[in-house]
Amino acid sequence: MRAPGMTWFKMPLFIWATYATAVIQLLATPVLAITLLLLIVERVLQIGIFDPAMGGDPVLFQHFFWFYSHPAVYIMIVPPFGVISELITANSRKHIFGYKAVAYSSVAIAVIGFLVWGHHMFVSGQSMLAGAVFSFLTFFVAVPTAIKVFSWVATMWRGSIRFTTPMLYALSFLFLFTIGGLTGLFLGALAVDVHLHDTYFVVAHFHYVMMGGGIIAFLGGLHHWWPKMFGRMYSRTWSRVSVLLIFIGFNVTFFSQFILGSRGMPRRYHEYLPEFTTWHQASTAGSLILAAGLFIAAFYLAHSLFRGERAPDNPWGAVTLDWATATPPITHNFPEQPIVTAGPYDFPEREPDPHHDKGDA
Numbered sequence: 067m068r069a070p071g072m073t074w075f076k077m078p079l080f081i082w083a084t085y086a087t088a089v090i091q092l093l094a095t096p097v098l099a100i101t102l103l104l105l106i107v108e109r110v111l112q113i114g115i116f117d118p119a120m121g122g123d124p125v126l127f128q129h130f131f132w133f134y135s136h137p138a139v140y141i142m143i144v145p146p147f148g149v150i151s152e153l154i155t156a157n158s159r160k161h162i163f164g165y166k167a168v169a170y171s172s173v174a175i176a177v178i179g180f181l182v183w184g185h186h187m188f189v190s191g192q193s194m195l196a197g198a199v200f201s202f203l204t205f206f207v208a209v210p211t212a213i214k215v216f217s218w219v220a221t222m223w224r225g226s227i228r229f230t231t232p233m234l235y236a237l238s239f240l241f242l243f244t245i246g247g248l249t250g251l252f253l254g255a256l257a258v259d260v261h262l263h264d265t266y267f268v269v270a271h272f273h274y275v276m277m278g279g280g281i282i283a284f285l286g287g288l289h290h291w292w293p294k295m296f297g298r299m300y301s302r303t304w305s306r307v308s309v310l311l312i313f314i315g316f317n318v319t320f321f322s323q324f325i326l327g328s329r330g331m332p333r334r335y336h337e338y339l340p341e342f343t344t345w346h347q348a349s350t351a352g353s354l355i356l357a358a359g360l361f362i363a364a365f366y367l368a369h370s371l372f373r374g375e376r377a378p379d380n381p382w383g384a385v386t387l388d389w390a391t392a393t394p395p396i397t398h399n400f401p402e403q404p405i406v407t408a409g410p411y412d413f414p415e416r417e418p419d420p421h422h423d424k425g426d427a
């Protein structure tokens with residue numbers, strides 16, 4: 067069903083990201099299935115695999131678990147990378163900076179993601195050599211990830227940026243995900259991880275990646291494609307209030323946890339020493355602000371379904387194929403087969419801006 071003219075390098079970057087994710091899912095998920103099968107074999111047939119009482123090795127379980135679970139994090143974060151590429155190009159009205167680099171970096175993350183699982187096991191008794199190799203390889207993941215962040219920033223450079231709600235989510239993502247990524251370098255560094263392992267620092271890092279990255283990009287994508295999906299617009303004002311509360315609430319909730327963790331607050335304990343009280347309370351207060359932002363989003367989105375203004379076919383002026391059809395899309399998507407002649411981010415020449423281009427005919 068591929069439209070004539072659609073080639074590998076005319077695909078939107080969201081499609082490249084889901085493609086890379088599909089490869090990870092195909093290779094990583096069976097490992098989870100194998101682990102569960104081994105567990106069944108151990109319990110039912112009493113063959114020692116993981117249980118030391120039966121002669122098994124519990125660290126082997128950790129190896130299986132993280133061989134699946136590190137790539138699983140990329141299953142959750144690579145599609146959001148694709149969403150962010152769409153939001154930033156559409157709202158900067160500019161071709162993405164380094165299309166091929168962004169496309170290939172998704173594939174590179176998928177491949178390197180399989181080589182780094184041991185960074186979760188620095189303190190589980192693995193050899194110094196293994197620890198050093200896993201630490202070194204972990205830093206390699208930062209390269210394709212940084213390529214993406216630099217491309218997004220360079221795409222915005224001299225673009226005609228519109229601060230729509232999806233764009234506010236994309237900007238939040240850039241800020242939060244960068245903190246998530248950079249704190250990953252602290253945890254990937256062998257010596258530092260010995261101090262930070264199993265502390266709130268890990269909890270904060272994980273949330274900055276999964277929520278500051280994944281969920282924020284999901285919400286941005288939801289607000290971007292909402293008019294296309296349901297044919298209705300949502301409240302501009304309330305959606306901005308909501309994104310602001312989510313951004314502030316998120317940072318108060320989870321930045322506090324970086325501080326707690328770096329000072330030695332362990333994770334998975336409900337009791338703590340009195341010196342940790344203030345930051346725990348700050349974190350709790352932040353979670354209420356965050357919840358308020360999310361509730362507001364739920365309310366105005368529900369309201370928009372019934373009372374929202376009718377959405378035009380292409381409210382953001384994006385040029386990928388999804389915006390070339392009716393809103394909401396008709397059965398079989400297009401009245402006749404579309405022919406692809408331009409790239410996904412080939413925006414028409416900018417309209418002259420009356421404030422800057424005075425005298426231009």
Ligand SMILES: [Cu+2]
Nearest residue numbers: 136183185186
């Ligand atoms: Cu990992």
